[in-house]
Amino acid sequence: MLKRPRPGLYAVTPDGLETPRLLMLAEAALAAGIPLLQYRDKSGDDARRREQATALRALCRRHGTRLIINDDAALAREVDADGVHLGGEDGDLAAARALLGPDKLIGTSCYADFARTQAAAAAGVNYVAFGAMYASPTKPQAPRAPFNLVTRARQELPGVQVAAIGGITLDNAAPVIAAGAQFIAVITDLFEAPDVTARAAAYQRLFAESAAHELS
């Protein structure tokens, strides 16, 4: 059976980078021992996406981090990634499961919509993502999601893991984790940090601290 990724930072790559810079930034984040990395490139350049996804696949394997491909189940299958992330307009969840099989991760955006969350859980996704939690520099128009959706999903859908995204920074992540988010998905605050490895490690420490809190 598919092992669930441990809670932690879910690094999402900035859009439109040249391959050397993409790999340098990804490697810096992976060096902190994060559970998940998403390749998110909206360029529509299929050859470049295939080349970059393949290179990230090798990098992630070396670091023991799961690689998730944004938007594109066929590319996830082609490069043997660990899974795919699909938003509301990115294709059918059941079709992605049929294509990828039972051992790959499928995550989906649920925005601020709990009915969509329940339907996604019934369709067999591995994780749901809520957001934007805060105003996002990457997606300023993204609608905001209340923290209580995160808590509700944890309580009502224990078979599904919960991610949160949108405007998250090291300074505002703690309440999102306290609400129950198992994955904190970050672009700007991670990849624009002066030291990406140190920033990723600081996010990882937030999860370690919250786990220690739960035990005490």
Ligand SMILES: Cc1ncc(COP(=O)(O)OP(=O)(O)O)c(N)n1
């Ligand atoms: C972890 C995570 N959550 C949400 C999204 C957003 O997906 P989507 O709504 O399809 O928007 P794009 O990222 O494709 O622009 C995500 N990518 N990852």
Ligand SMILES: Cc1ncsc1CCOP(=O)(O)O
């Ligand atoms: C892809 C996506 N979906 C909702 S907000 C967002 C962007 C997250 O990026 P940032 O961490 O820079 O706010």
Ligand SMILES: [Mg+2]
């Ligand atoms: Mg999408």
